[in-house]
Amino acid sequence: MGRIKTTLIKRMGNKLYFLHKEKFSKDFDSNKKVIPDVAEVYSKKLRNILAGYITRLVTKESS
Template sequence: MGRIRPGFVKKQAQELLQKYKDKFSANFDENKKILMKNAEFPTKKLRNLIAGCITKEVKKSQKVHSLQ
């Protein structure tokens, strides 16, 4: 079992994913770079948590589309 992400991390990730939907990919490192360019975060840990959440959502949506 994995760690549970706080609600504000999930909410921020969803907002950024909707705003920059076409820029994000299933690659964590690329998503970190995109976040550094398009948004500011007080800590590196918070940026990485949000990048991980976005990566997970992108992978999940790709999996759903491939099954259909």
């Protein structure tokens, strides 16, 4: 089973995804590089969690 994402991750992830939908893809590594350009994320862990959550949003929406 996966880990449950906190409200902060869901709120930031949804906001970033719907504001910058064209910049994100199904690739985790490319999403990881896009996040610092569109938001101020200070920790590597938070950036990685957001990238994973946004990758799941893209995958879920495209299927």
